[in-house]
Amino acid sequence: MCGIIGYCGPKPMGEVLLEGLKRMEYRGYDSAGIAVRSNAEITVIKRAGKIATLREAVQGELEGDCGIGHTRWATHGGVTDENAHPHLDAAGKVAIVHNGIIENYSVLREKLAAEGVEFASETDSEVIAHLIAKLYDGNLAAAVQQVVQLLKGTYGIAVTHIDEPGVLVGARNGSPLVLGVGEQEMFLASDVTAILGHTKQAIYLEDGEIVTITADDYRTTDLQSRKVDKHIQIINWELEEIEKGGYRHFMEKEIFEQPESILRAMQGRLDHEYATGHLGGLNMSKKELLDLERVKIIAAGTSFYAGLVASYLIESIARIPCTVELAAEVRYRNPIVERNSIYFAISQSGETADTLYAMRELQRKGARVLGICNVVGATIPRESDGGVYIHSGPEIAVASTKAFTSQLTALYVFTLLIARMRHMSYEAGMMFVQALEEVPDQVAKVLNLAPAIAEIAHKYHEARNFLFLGRGINYPVAFEGALKLKEISYIHAEGYSAAEVKHGPIALISPDTPSLFLVPDDALREKVISNMKEVKARNGQVIAVCVEDDHEVAALADDVIMVPRVHELMYPFVMTIPLQLFAYYTALELGRDVDQPRNLAKSVTVE
Numbered sequence: 001m002c003g004i005i006g007y008c009g010p011k012p013m014g015e016v017l018l019e020g021l022k023r024m025e026y027r028g029y030d031s032a033g034i035a036v037r038s039n040a041e042i043t044v045i046k047r048a049g050k051i052a053t054l055r056e057a058v059q060g061e062l063e064g065d066c067g068i069g070h071t072r073w074a075t076h077g078g079v080t081d082e083n084a085h086p087h088l089d090a091a092g093k094v095a096i097v098h099n100g101i102i103e104n105y106s107v108l109r110e111k112l113a114a115e116g117v118e119f120a121s122e123t124d125s126e127v128i129a130h131l132i133a134k135l136y137d138g139n140l141a142a143a144v145q146q147v148v149q150l151l152k153g154t155y156g157i158a159v160t161h162i163d164e165p166g167v168l169v170g171a172r173n174g175s176p177l178v179l180g181v182g183e184q185e186m187f188l189a190s191d192v193t194a195i196l197g198h199t200k201q202a203i204y205l206e207d208g209e210i211v212t213i214t215a216d217d218y219r220t221t222d223l224q225s226r227k228v229d230k231h232i233q234i235i236n237w238e239l240e241e242i243e244k245g246g247y248r249h250f251m252e253k254e255i256f257e258q259p260e261s262i263l264r265a266m267q268g269r270l271d272h273e274y275a276t277g278h279l280g281g282l283n284m285s286k287k288e289l290l291d292l293e294r295v296k297i298i299a300a301g302t303s304f305y306a307g308l309v310a311s312y313l314i315e316s317i318a319r320i321p322c323t324v325e326l327a328a329e330v331r332y333r334n335p336i337v338e339r340n341s342i343y344f345a346i347s348q349s350g351e352t353a354d355t356l357y358a359m360r361e362l363q364r365k366g367a368r369v370l371g372i373c374n375v376v377g378a379t380i381p382r383e384s385d386g387g388v389y390i391h392s393g394p395e396i397a398v399a400s401t402k403a404f405t406s407q408l409t410a411l412y413v414f415t416l417l418i419a420r421m422r423h424m425s426y427e428a429g430m431m432f433v434q435a436l437e438e439v440p441d442q443v444a445k446v447l448n449l450a451p452a453i454a455e456i457a458h459k460y461h462e463a464r465n466f467l468f469l470g471r472g473i474n475y476p477v478a479f480e481g482a483l484k485l486k487e488i489s490y491i492h493a494e495g496y497s498a499a500e501v502k503h504g505p506i507a508l509i510s511p512d513t514p515s516l517f518l519v520p521d522d523a524l525r526e527k528v529i530s531n532m533k534e535v536k537a538r539n540g541q542v543i544a545v546c547v548e549d550d551h552e553v554a555a556l557a558d559d560v561i562m563v564p565r566v567h568e569l570m571y572p573f574v575m576t577i578p579l580q581l582f583a584y585y586t587a588l589e590l591g592r593d594v595d596q597p598r599n600l601a602k603s604v605t606v607e
């Protein structure tokens with residue numbers, strides 16, 4: 001989605017802004033631009049397309065005392081140079097960048113047009129620049145404060161004015177904005193990755209706050225100009241973590257990081273003495289955990305599938321009913337909040353609008369919502385009633401990989417905790433702890449299969465349709481595998497319960513539509529083998545992911561990926577990795593833009 005960078009300080013302005021934009025490329029965008037304020041003018045350079053195109057358009061070094069930059073993911077108006085941000089007012093005195101959507105922009109635009117204002121773009125954002133110019137009376141922060149009160153919708157904005165040297169003003173409502181505090185330099189950004197190369201000191205703005213920065217000072221206020229004291233937080237990510245470190249793509253790096261990221265998600269959370277889990281951030285008393293009658297999960301995309309896996313686990317070993325819903329559906333169905341229930345809002349980014357708004361709706365109705373998030377300080381963890389950080393480290397590739405297995409890890413620890421308070425014995429708890437602790441090593445073994453999986457991807461990369469089939473706790477893994485393949489290779493893929501195929505999808509089976517079966521050695525293995533035979537009988541090609549030495553499955557399948565034998569509840573971890581690698585290598589074969597697939601954004605901050 002869109003990205004904002006703003007800078008006040010002595011470093012070369014163009015370079016800082018372009019570097020910040022480059023660091024946010026992963027979020028997904030289709031145009032980019034910068035505006036630099038100097039005593040002569042505000043220079044705006046913006047282009048549809050990649051940042052490389054913008055960089056070419058920036059001739060030489062841009063001199064200035066402050067500047068703003070933006071990556072745009074088109075919502076209102078096509079992908080054109082004119083619609084790219086920053087936007088200027090008619091006199092070229094104010095430049096703004098905006099993330100979010102101004103819902104009442106057409107009313108505001110009509111009024112401004114009636115007053116003679118000419119618009120240069122089709123965007124909702126441009127009205128902000130014209131309104132600030134109109135209300136400016138020698139104090140930029142005051143003008144911004146008045147204007148944001150006229151806006152309906154969501155915004156994170158950064159603004160500069162020709163009459164205010166070295167000053168930037170930012171404001172937020174529903175779209176993240178962070179202030180980076182450096183040595184004689186200050187930053188504004190929508191995403192800490194944009195500033196991590198310069199400072200690790202961050203202040204997260206809340207909705208309804210306005211910040212004014214200069215190179216050596218900042219001031220935060222509310223919409224009534226009252227000063228708001230903010231705490232500096234230290235960003236706990238290292239610069240190397242947001243670089244490729246020798247890998248071809250961030251996705252490849254993130255897939256291979258999983259032995260460590262899974263380990264980090266469980267570290268300090270497994271209690272060997274009592275064979276249970278420990279999650280301090282839940283903010284729930286022992287009594288509240290004991291009284292728990294229902295677990296509900298809301299999420300989108302990959303996080304939703306992690307929730308689905310967890311629902312099988314929670315019901316099977318904690319014996320508590322667990323339902324999982326797409327967050328986008330929750331908000332508008334007037335959800336019923338039941339007593340003694342908790343909700344988990346799962347979100348890697350912690351900023352997904354569908355999940356955030358569903359969470360707020362549930363909280364309004366009295367629900368206790370716990371976040372399972374990766375990005376520290378993001379909106380969902382800040383507004384939730386408690387939760388768990390998964391500590392995956394930055395996930396840069398649009399396709400989520402390591403966050404999925406870390407979300408699973410956190411949910412497995414939670415399930416152990418509540419299962420041990422109910423029916424689970426000490427012995428069963430201890431077996432579960434040991435099985436979970438073995439997962440990082442087993443995942444490392446699966447990663448060694450990468451070359452063989454690359455060959456299978458080579459064989460099948462021309463298929464235009466794929467089915468991913470699993471059962472039980474691995475049924476959601478099939479969905480996740482299909483999602484990975486379609487988002488980065490653009491091959492149409494569907495996940496189904498292997499049992500469901502005969503109820504319709506079997507009509508798709510032909511030599512051109514391969515099926516990938518997940519066949520762990522669990523209670524449903526025989527059933528899945530029968531489903532495989534049904535597909536083979538109709539000349540379907542089959543790739544099977546099964547356990548090592550499963551010769552029966554190997555004999556049936558056209559191609560086979562053999563993973564280590566694990567505790568039957570741990571298969572979602574070892575079955576997911578081959579699907580991530582298969583999607584990655586297929587996308588490579590097809591020459592796709594693996595880290596930034598078309599039309600997609602890393603963090604989806606619009607509904």
Ligand code: M6R
Binds near residue numbers: 300302350
């Ligand atoms: O940041 P979130 O976990 O809330 O994101 C949810 C989805 O947008 C995300 O998982 C998306 O489906 C990924 N591109 C999947 O790889």
